[in-house]
Amino acid sequence: MRLAPSPTGTLHIGTARTAVFNWLFARHCGGSFLLRIEDTDRERSKPEYTANILEGLQWLGLDWDGEPVIQSQRLEQHRAAIQRLLDSGHAYRCYASEEELAAMREQQAASKQAPRYDNRHRDLSPEQEAAYVAEGRQPVVRFRIDDARTITWTDLVRGEMRWSGADLGGDMVIARRAPADRIGDPLYNLVVVVDDAAMAISHVIRGEDHIANTAKQLLLYEALGAEPPVFAHTPLILNQEGKKLSKRDGVTSISDFRAMGYTAAALANYMTLLGWSPPEGMGERFSLKEAAAVFGFERVNRAGARFDWDKLNWLNGQVLREQGPESLREQLAPLWAARGWGLADGANPVHADPAWQRQLTELLGPSLTLLADGVEQAEPFFTTPELNDAARAQLEAAGAGAAVTALLERLPEGELDADQAQALLGEAATAAGVKKGVVMKSVRAALLGSLQGPDLLATWLLLHRSGDDRARLARCR
Ligand code: GLU
16 A cells, blocks of 8 residues: 655645545555655655655654655656667657647647547657657657557446546657657656556555546556556545535645644544445544554445535544543643733732643533634633623623622632532522522623623632632622
């Protein structure tokens, strides 16, 4: 198994999902998961993209075996393979100029034909070749594709596949233009085959956008006398409209998801579900290791997989809660501190107390989707919030002020437990002549400045421990 990313951009979710399937299958069968950096596009490949890709894979927990193979360092092997194909007559030099090829395509378009190379230089005589060379033309190298051939393979996802040679666009370019006594830069289909064969890749697992390449590559394996791997073409990731997910859909790179606060565990879990259905009874939340134990292509769907933010968010919340409140607190504390909460000179010392922070984490935990939600939702516990309109309206309702006053009069200086707090709410209701619900709503409004928020009693107890409840209630008497 291998992943062969091109470092022409950051690690894309599609590539990462391909990595997940390769990793799962390799770990499932005890095979190796190799990496090959396909950096032969010298203009668009950048070392920082390679770094981003390796870092992203590592972060997701997709460890690979051995050192990554760097494709650009294998140029001699690629050229040697092209030379062999030239020597065996499977490939030839084509001198057609860009202008001639453009004119050919124009004609094809005018007569409503699919664009293809018409194999015009397939059988040049030595004299014709010499004449083109004398003109100073630089040839590409093309690989012969027999229109009459039918290419077949058994795809692990899609079953029996058939492709007609006539649908491959004519003889394919395998090396760019160069003087006729040299071989120009080798191109994708050729180098992939040479490298996959050299790396003894048993299974090529990649997106279904490569299916036509597979047909071409199988012909190259045959011509080079190499054993082809088994192929598995995975469904594409689709956006909400059912189109292939692209940059235009916003966040698509793993580093962006990471920056948004998604956990590696949730993202890896989610990518596994993008195209694979876990066996009955497994549920949708699992680790990569758990998935690897049962992974197989019989449960990979053929249909495209629609990206579902709700599911990713749900998984991320699950992962956050699984870590337990103490681990969650350890992650949140630096984010709170970065806001200056609990640290600044003169700040409430209770806010920096791990026990108080842990209670706060336990209170907020169930409603977190992203770690950052634990910052936003914690804000009213560290700083006194303004009253919003709904809170103000609540506190202006009949009896609300009286209830808050009654509560304040009974509020102990020292400790307060849940039973006492419940009793106080009841007493305040009686004293103010309102229902207990009115007292509760008013207390929430006074404490949090909003009618929304976590469990009221736990909220109050926390704010009582930090000594923040009294002043907040007092402003609403
Ligand atoms: N470099 C190619 C890509 O990123 C690799 C495709 C393959 O797996 O063969 O699309």
